[in-house]
Amino acid sequence: MECGLIGLQGVGKTTLFSALTAHSVAVQVGGMKPNVGVAPIPDPRLNKISTFVPTQKIVPATLQVVDLPGVPSGGSNLNSVLAHIRNVDALCQVVKCFDGNDVANDINAMDSELIVADMVVVEGAIEKADRTAKHGDKEAQQRLDVLTRAFALLEEERPAREGDWDENDQLVLKAYGIMTSKPMLYAANVSEGDVSGESEAATVVKTHAEATGGGSLVCCAQLESEIAELDEDDRGDMLSSMGLSEPAVGPLARAFNELLGLSTFYTAGEKEVRAWSIVKGASAPVAAGAIHSDIERGFIRAECYHVDDLFSLGNEKAIKEAGKLRREGKNYTMQDGDVVNFLFNV
Ligand SMILES: Nc1nc2c(ncn2[C@@H]2O[C@H](COP(=O)(O)OP(=O)(O)O)[C@@H](O)[C@H]2O)c(=O)[nH]1
Ligand SMILES: [Mg+2]
Numbered sequence: 001m002e003c004g005l006i007g008l009q010g011v012g013k014t015t016l017f018s019a020l021t022a023h024s025v026a027v028q029v030g031g032m033k034p035n036v037g038v039a040p041i042p043d044p045r046l047n048k049i050s051t052f053v054p055t056q057k058i059v060p061a062t063l064q065v066v067d068l069p070g071v072p073s074g075g076s077n078l079n080s081v082l083a084h085i086r087n088v089d090a091l092c093q094v095v096k097c098f099d100g101n102d103v104a105n106d107i108n109a110m111d112s113e114l115i116v117a118d119m120v121v122v123e124g125a126i127e128k129a130d131r132t133a134k135h136g137d138k139e140a141q142q143r144l145d146v147l148t149r150a151f152a153l154l155e156e157e158r159p160a161r162e163g164d165w166d167e168n169d170q171l172v173l174k175a176y177g178i179m180t181s182k183p184m185l186y187a188a189n190v191s192e193g194d195v196s197g198e199s200e201a202a203t204v205v206k207t208h209a210e211a212t213g214g215g216s217l218v219c220c221a222q223l224e225s226e227i228a229e230l231d232e233d234d235r236g237d238m239l240s241s242m243g244l245s246e247p248a249v250g251p252l253a254r255a256f257n258e259l260l261g262l263s264t265f266y267t268a269g270e271k272e273v274r275a276w277s278i279v280k281g282a283s284a285p286v287a288a289g290a291i292h293s294d295i296e297r298g299f300i301r302a303e304c305y306h307v308d309d310l311f312s313l314g315n316e317k318a319i320k321e322a323g324k325l326r327r328e329g330k331n332y333t334m335q336d337g338d339v340v341n342f343l344f345n346v
Contacts, residue, residue, distance in 0.1 A: 004088035009070030017067035019224035086177030298346035
């Protein structure tokens with residue numbers, strides 16, 4: 001899953017990107033090329049598992065993050081920026097809340113760019129689908145219906161995300177790269193003095209997100225990037241002195257998991273204890289495929305228990321004796337927090 005940081009120029013996207021990815025790549029400030037990096041998702045359950053299952057390595061799940069160039073209002077590079085935005089799975093719109101700027105106006109400026117660009121795409125697609133649908137093509141008829149409904153929303157300056165879409169509809173919107181239909185998280189980038197987001201500016205962001213079917217969170221990108229540069233020991237002190245319990249990447253990744261409908265399962269052994277992100281409701285073989293396509297292809301069964309059983313019973317033997325070690329077949333729907341060992345044969 002890939003999440004794109006978007007927003008106007010100078011709102012703190014690159015600063016937040018550096019904090020999220022802990023400077024895992026060279027960052028170009030003010031550059032026109034996207035920065036791509038990987039943010040490890042902090043997970044308290046993962047560390048707790050390793051206290052019960054001694055292991056050599058702890059590997060968190062990751063979120064791929066792209067720092068997209070700022071949308072230059074009407075600028076010549078607009079199309080190339082938009083092309084990048086169409087390709088990500090979810091969007092995080094960074095909103096500047098530290099400068100006394102007109103926050104509502106900034107959000108509208110950014111949202112309008114996306115809405116207008118989507119209208120152009122949808123309008124063209126409607127014409128094409130209309131021609132094909134006239135020949136009695138069922139699929140084209142469905143596309144036409146989805147596109148027409150999306151257009152009606154966009155025309156009212158509302159994001160396509162606000163529509164009532166079923167799974168098939170969503171596939172259509174995704175295929176056309178409709179930006180305003182992507183899950184959106186608004187990040188209020190607040191000043192050091194407002195880390196809990198009590199300012200008027202941060203409230204505007206939250207209210208807007210709620211009204212338009214998006215998520216929201218508060219972070220101070222500047223502070224987060226300073227924290228990310230500290231070593232592990234100093235980080236905790238810095239966070240607590242700022243009244244924060246964890247770096248923003250935690251809430252951000254959780255908000256995305258929620259928006260994207262993801263859940264987590266674990267593998268736990270001597271070599272590594274590891275968290276994996278999958279789509280909620282995925283079957284056991286699909287989850288196995290997140291690890292390796294061979295395991296999905298040769299899937300025999302999953303042996304699993306829930307992390308909470310590990311935490312209460314202490315080890316696999318006790319879990320087995322309590323009858324909580326389950327053998328699940330290919331139709332099993334993975335539950336968030338399953339600890340799994342896949343048996344396979346290729
Ligand atoms: N005071 C303050 N300055 C910030 C914050 N976040 C970013 N900045 C500053 O705003 C400027 C633009 O940030 P940058 O991340 O390059 O913005 P981008 O154009 O959206 O990528 C830089 O000088 C940052 O240091 C913040 O939370 N507080
Ligand atoms: Mg930047």
